[in-house]
Amino acid sequence: MPELPEVETVRRGLEPVLTGATIRAVDQRRPDLRFPFPERFAERLTGARIEGVGRRAKFLMFPLSTGETVLGHLGMTGRFSVEEGAKTLEPGAFYAPDPPKGHEHLRLDLRKAGGGRAFVTYSDPRRFGFFEIVQTVEIEDTPRFRALGPEPLGNGFHAQALLEKLSGRKMPLKAALLDQSVVAGLGNIYVCEALYLAGLSPRRKACTVGATRAGRLVAAIRDVLTKAIEAGGSTLRDYAAADGKQGAFQQQFHVYDREGDACGQCGREVQRIVQSGRSTFFCGGCQK
DNA sequence: CGATTAACCTGGAAGC
């Protein structure tokens, strides 16, 4: 579900709770999600201090005091929620949330940096999410990250870089932008929106994008992601930030999930087509 | 090698 803006929103929600917190206990309810949990997952986390919360593309990174970093991917329906406990861990101040149920697969029992207690629960009905553990010093060299293209909001993402990635690619531009090795972090929503803003057809062959159009596309991608993060991401069905708040960017969609609506630019109806098995929304009048 | 398709899961909405 979550694309880069939603993952960034989750990161911002978790950061103040997790940074400096110590993991007192790990409640892992099943051996696998999309993939098996890492070996001895709970054991390797227990007792560790969480040094911060980072993000790369759609991955959350939780570097630990042990020299290992937990990578988390939310898949389609992954979600973190936070329950703050009492201010202290003194006797009598004990606090416990309801036991995990339904699709709550993982819960961390935390002693916060300031001394309070918090529970962080990961739920994921479809179980397309997953967790991995990598050595922090090798993180950029890990197979998972080596396969990723540049961060769209970072300095490594510019017209020339995108041009090179698209050259020789005969696939539709839409499909190329969903490829995480071209640019990392886009998903179905923001690809549709960025193509609309750039005035480019999702059906155009990727290799037909020249320097000028690549520049427009880079600007459009940056623009839509920045505004989506400011709005707290998009909530369509079940996405929510770690604090339970819903995103608001869906109110700013120009084309996504708006089949039949009038294009705000030219008035033509927004079309829906299927590309590589997924819905694409676009305006045939504005996107060439 | 590059490029579509199927598969992994569950739940909600829409159609009959």
Add this chain to the structure above:
DNA sequence: TGCTTCCAGGTTAATC
């Protein structure tokens, strides 16, 4: 009120 079919913010193994 069922029962069926379709669809969903993603990734990846299999197939063409």
